[in-house]
Amino acid sequence: MADDELPDVPALRVLEPPPGGLETLRERLATPRRRWWLVALPVAAAAAIALLVLVPRHPEPPESAPPTALRDPAVGRDVPFYWVASTPGRTPPPPSRVVSIENAPVVSTYTP
Amino acid sequence: MAEAEPAQRLALEQLYVAHERGLYNVAYRYVWNADDARDVVHDAFARLWRKRDAVDWDRAAGLAYTIVLGIARNRRRAFAIRRAFGLAPEPPPPRPDAALADARLDAAVRRCIDELPDRLRSVLVMCQFSSLDHAQIAAALGIATGTVGSRRNAAIAQIRATMKELGHG
Numbered sequence: 001m002a003d004d005e006l007p008d009v010p011a012l013r014v015l016e017p018p019p020g021g022l023e024t025l026r027e028r029l030a031t032p033r034r035r036w037w038l039v040a041l042p043v044a045a046a047a048a049i050a051l052l053v054l055v056p057r058h059p060e061p062p063e064s065a066p067p068t069a070l071r072d073p074a075v076g077r078d079v080p081f082y083w084v085a086s087t088p089g090r091t092p093p094p095p096s097r098v099v100s101i102e103n104a105p106v107v108s109t110y111t112p
Numbered sequence: 113m114a115e116a117e118p119a120q121r122l123a124l125e126q127l128y129v130a131h132e133r134g135l136y137n138v139a140y141r142y143v144w145n146a147d148d149a150r151d152v153v154h155d156a157f158a159r160l161w162r163k164r165d166a167v168d169w170d171r172a173a174g175l176a177y178t179i180v181l182g183i184a185r186n187r188r189r190a191f192a193i194r195r196a197f198g199l200a201p202e203p204p205p206p207r208p209d210a211a212l213a214d215a216r217l218d219a220a221v222r223r224c225i226d227e228l229p230d231r232l233r234s235v236l237v238m239c240q241f242s243s244l245d246h247a248q249i250a251a252a253l254g255i256a257t258g259t260v261g262s263r264r265n266a267a268i269a270q271i272r273a274t275m276k277e278l279g280h281g
Contacts, residue, residue, distance in 0.1 A: 004268055006240075007275075009218040011225060014241060017136035018150055022128060025154050029161055 123169035137241035142184035174252035232267035
């Protein structure tokens with residue numbers, strides 16, 4: 001096979017088109033073209049109008065629950081501080097550690 | 113315009129009869145299906161008919177090939193998208209009795225053509241199957257006449273290289 005030749009296989013052989021092509025084409029050209037967009041335009045317009053009518057322009061705001069006061073021990077044990085919200089805005093800090101010093105050396109400021 | 117219609121209809125039908133086989137074969141190498149290939153050609157002629165008043169029927173062959181190539185490319189792309197989403201069947205596997213060397217070689221060549229970039233594939237199938245000369249092919253594809261030959265050679269070289277890789281050298 002020369003360098004500019006292709007193998008003789010069905011994929012590269014000339015195929016005969018199916019018979020009756022011209023008749024089918026004539027039938028096709030005789031059939032009026034379906035202009036689907038002529039239908040699509042009124043349907044889209046009707047859908048837009050329906051949306052305008054059905055969807056309220058100013059929907060009522062959803063009813064909010066009355067504010068509740070929650071005591072926040074993270075702020076302080078006996079501090080009159082309350083979150084006026086459903087949840088505090090931040091995670092509570094870890095509880096404070098009590099540091100106790102046992103057997104501490106006696107420190108004196110006495111100087112003879 | 114209406115009085116020109118019978119002459120235009122005759123010109124369209126003459127064009128179809130003269131180039132049906134070439135157009136069908138070009139389309140077939142894109143869609144690999146007889147019905148789809150014929151549909152592509154008929155779509156192209158329906159489009160030509162809608163533009164009949166603007167068509168120069170003496171030079172319409174190149175335009176017909178251009179339209180066929182455009183429609184065939186779109187169909188191929190749509191088919192690839194459908195297949196990617198699992199909406200189109202995978203191409204049938206080689207027959208089990210494909211021990212026949214010819215069948216395997218044919219499948220390999222088909223795969224090589226499928227893997228060609230479109231700029232090479234369009235030139236190759238037009239050179240192989242259309243009855244147009246290089247100048248007409250160049251005009252139909254919007255490229256220089258010399259490019260037709262070089263792209264054809266590049267396509268053949270790529271097919272031969274791929275076939276060698278597949279063990280059909």
